Each structure stands twice: as C-alpha cells, then as structure tokens.
Amino acid sequence: MSTFSLKMEIADNRHYNGQQSPLFTIDEAEKARAFHQKVEGYQPTPLHSLDCLAKEIGVGKILIKDEAHRFDLCAFKMLGGAYAIARLLCDEFKLDVKDFDFEKLKNDIPEKMTFATATDGNHGRGVAWAANKLGQNAVVYMPKGAADERVNNIRALGAECIVTDMNYDDTVRLAIKTAEENNWKVVQDTAWEGYTEIPTWIMQGYTTMAAEAVDQMKDQQIERPTHVFLQAGVGAMAGGVLGYLCDQYGADKLHSVIVEPDLADCIYRSGISEQGEMVNVEGDLATIMVGLACGEPNPIGWPVLRDCSTQFVSCQDSVAALGMRVLGNPLGDDPRVVSGESGAVGAGMLAAVYYHPEREKLMEKLGLNQDSVVLLVNTEGDTDPVHYREVVWQGKHPTL
Known part of the structure; x- marks a missing residue:
C-alpha cells in the first residue's frame, strides 16, 4: 500500500465543557423538520453505510448523510x-x-x-x-x-x-x-x-438533516455514532448539527471533530486560542472548499463548537480532493457518493489518516478503532461540475 502524508493539524479542544446550547434542541429541530416536511417534494436524504470503506480503514461503521439529493438543489443549504x-x-x-x-x-x-x-x-x-x-x-x-x-x-x-x-x-x-x-x-x-x-433560525433549519440521520440510524439498528466529523466555514452548520446531536446523545458520548481548510481555518484558530475567543482569518481565503472559505466565525455557532467539540482540524485542500475521489470510486458494494469539495473533506480526512505513515498514531489521537461508528455529512454534490471533473478525472490537487 502506498503511504503519503497530507497536512492535517489536529488540536484537542482545551475549552470543552460539554454545556448544551438551548437553541439547538430536539424540540427546535422538530419544529424545523415539521416545516420542511410540508415543502413540496420533501424527502429525507439518504444515509449511506460505507461498509467496505469502514473495513478497509479499520473502523466499525462509516455513515454518510448525502445532501447532494436535497430537493433539486444538490446541497443542504x-x-x-x-x-x-x-x-x-x-x-x-x-x-x-x-x-x-x-x-x-x-x-x-x-x-x-x-x-x-x-x-x-x-x-x-x-x-x-x-x-x-x-x-x-x-x-x-x-x-x-x-x-x-x-x-x-x-x-x-x-x-x-x-x-x-x-x-x-x-x-x-x-x-x-x-x-x-x-x-x-x-x-x-x-x-x-x-x-x-435570523442566523439562529438558519442554523435550526440545518438540524433537519441531523434529525433525519438519527431516525435513519435507528432504522439501521445503530444505537448512536461514536464519532461525527463536521466541516466548518463560519460554523453555522457544524454548530447547529453538533448542538442537536449533543442534545440527542450527550456531548460526552460523542467524539466530534470539526474540519476546516487551512486557508480559512478561523474555527481551528479560535479553538487553539488562549481564552477560546473568536479569531478571524484575513486574505483571499483561496481554498477549493469554497463553501468553507470564511474567515470570521459565527458568534452563535462558535459557543457550541467551543463548548462541545472534541477536536479541531486544519487541513490542506488535497484532503478534500482525496475525499472526492474516494467517495466517487467506492470499494466493493458501497454506494457511489458524488461529493463536492466542501462535502468530501470528512471522508478525505479518514482516507488521509489511512494512508498516512503514522496511521496508528493518528487513529489513536482521533479515538478511532474497530468499534467506532463514524457519521459524516456530504453537504453538497458536484455544484461546480467542471471543477469536480478536474479533481476526480484529471487528478487536480494530487495526493502523491
């Protein structure tokens, strides 16, 4: 097996206290879901189980909520x-x-x-x-x-x-x-x-996909995820979804990993700040993960991430590109998942750990083992089809 090392800075959350937000509760999520269920064409998006990939990587289960199928918009937003x-x-x-x-x-x-x-x-x-x-x-x-x-x-x-x-x-x-x-x-x-x-309502709207995933896990006889990998731009999706999942399972029962591009890693930098204050990132923010190309944390989402996240990760663009290729070219009977740059970074991180020369050390740091049940969210499909093919077909942002 080839090995290669992609940049992934993994920082434990020194500010964790497990305090649940009153804004992103089961009750608020059900209000939002009841609204969405009345929208013409509503269907829960799929929760795929990537069993062959899980076996290859060495974890018990990899589940991915596939928002590429949300209405005809190819994304969760x-x-x-x-x-x-x-x-x-x-x-x-x-x-x-x-x-x-x-x-x-x-x-x-x-x-x-x-x-x-x-x-x-x-x-x-x-x-x-x-x-x-x-x-x-x-x-x-x-x-x-x-x-x-x-x-x-x-x-x-x-x-x-x-x-x-x-x-x-x-x-x-x-x-x-x-x-x-x-x-x-x-x-x-x-x-x-x-x-x-209004931004609170937006974040509460995002909890619908988490509420669907919880029901779908129950249907698959899965008690709960042990891990959730959530990508962050301003942290609105990550904060809303993590807040809901912590209300559902308890923050102490969930190893939550917040992943960002290293060119726009305001959440990561906030997470490693001395007092847990919000830290802004300036400049062009020229990452391929354009949905995550945000330099200023959402002040509603940040307290949830500060209080309940287990770890923060800042990674290079090739991690997302690797995820796009892995999801689009599945192992065995795993379903194919078409994932855009921002949607694929969680899967890309799992794959990058698998191929890393210090794989065992990274698995231990992330608390991953043969019993782990990892929940990912594919937040978008190929919303930029030209770039999707450049990455998946032509090998843009290579790993080797």
Whole structure:
C-alpha cells in the first residue's frame, strides 16, 4: 500500500465543557423538520453505510448523510434559508410557522419583498429558491472567483446575482450595507451585534438533516455514532448539527471533530486560542472548499463548537480532493457518493489518516478503532461540475 502524508493539524479542544446550547434542541429541530416536511417534494436524504470503506480503514461503521439529493438543489443549504424566510414572514404577518403555506402566503403578500444575502454558492441558491417559491425577489452577492455554474444556478431561480471583487467576509459586509440602503431583508447565515434571530433560525433549519440521520440510524439498528466529523466555514452548520446531536446523545458520548481548510481555518484558530475567543482569518481565503472559505466565525455557532467539540482540524485542500475521489470510486458494494469539495473533506480526512505513515498514531489521537461508528455529512454534490471533473478525472490537487 502506498503511504503519503497530507497536512492535517489536529488540536484537542482545551475549552470543552460539554454545556448544551438551548437553541439547538430536539424540540427546535422538530419544529424545523415539521416545516420542511410540508415543502413540496420533501424527502429525507439518504444515509449511506460505507461498509467496505469502514473495513478497509479499520473502523466499525462509516455513515454518510448525502445532501447532494436535497430537493433539486444538490446541497443542504435550503434547509436553513427557507426556514429562516418562513419564520421571518411569520413574524411579519403574525402567523404560526406550523401553519405556514407557500401558496397561501405567496398570494397574501401585498407587495413584493426583497431578500438579500452573501454566499459562496449554496446558501444563496437556497435563499433564491425560497424567494422564488414565494414569488418574491432575491439579490445574492458572491465573492470573487465564484464558479460560473454556481452563479448561473442562482440566476436560473430568478434572483439577481452580483459577483464582487472581494473575499467572502467583505462580500457579506457589502450585502448588509446595500440591503440597509434599500430596505431589503438580510438572510445571512452568520451573526453580528443586533443580528442574531435570523442566523439562529438558519442554523435550526440545518438540524433537519441531523434529525433525519438519527431516525435513519435507528432504522439501521445503530444505537448512536461514536464519532461525527463536521466541516466548518463560519460554523453555522457544524454548530447547529453538533448542538442537536449533543442534545440527542450527550456531548460526552460523542467524539466530534470539526474540519476546516487551512486557508480559512478561523474555527481551528479560535479553538487553539488562549481564552477560546473568536479569531478571524484575513486574505483571499483561496481554498477549493469554497463553501468553507470564511474567515470570521459565527458568534452563535462558535459557543457550541467551543463548548462541545472534541477536536479541531486544519487541513490542506488535497484532503478534500482525496475525499472526492474516494467517495466517487467506492470499494466493493458501497454506494457511489458524488461529493463536492466542501462535502468530501470528512471522508478525505479518514482516507488521509489511512494512508498516512503514522496511521496508528493518528487513529489513536482521533479515538478511532474497530468499534467506532463514524457519521459524516456530504453537504453538497458536484455544484461546480467542471471543477469536480478536474479533481476526480484529471487528478487536480494530487495526493502523491
């Protein structure tokens, strides 16, 4: 077997205390899931069991929640954007979210509203999708270097899409400023002073996929995962999902690993900070994991990750590329999983550990053994098909 060493900085969380967030509970997740179940075309996304890969790597089970099948959007993000817009409109029109009806509300809104957001691609597509369903307007800002496919997917939903010459975090600031000037509603998946309610709803929307996974594990006669690997950009998805899983199982029963690209590792740097304070990363954030190319932690998600995560990881782009190839070319009877750059990094890390010359040492550090049940989340499919083929077919970002 070939061995190779990819950069993976693994840091134990010195700030862990296991304190559960009251925002991401089983009850809040069920509210969000009840909303999503009423959306036309709703189906739980698959939870695949990669038994051959698990045997090869030396763990008991590898499970992957495959969000490439979420509606026709190829990513999980609409779960947050749509739920937040629904909650926002319920507040605006004095409705209970339990009674939310897309068609009825579409006809009842007297004047078109405009929802604005900044995105690396998938969140903006989710916001544009929800606005389109409600017959409203959406304006989506994207950072420089945005792939044409991601831009076109947003515009195909009737939204205005503006690509800036800035990085993600500066693009967020531009979207906020422009929205304030035009009296638009901001639907952003990070928070700042005075803006916490909508990003909380977005994170609660993400818990639907975790609640589905818990039910699917029960159906597969799996009591619980021992490990969960969650990728982080601002930490909204990771914080919401980890918060829910800790309420479900207990933080002390879950070895949780938060994985980021080394070019945008604000959560990792926050995790190794002296007092557990949030640390920002500046610059172009030019990682292939564009959905994770965020330099400023979400202040709602960070306390969950600080209090409940077991470890933080900063890794090079080749780890994600390896994951894309491993998932797309399965062993034995394992199902094929088409995973984009941000979706594949958890699987890529498992594979990178397997091929590492210090494999046994890394397995021990991560607490992995033949009894481990590892839960991964494929947050996106090939949302940039050109780059997907460059990586999987042409070997871009090689491992050897």
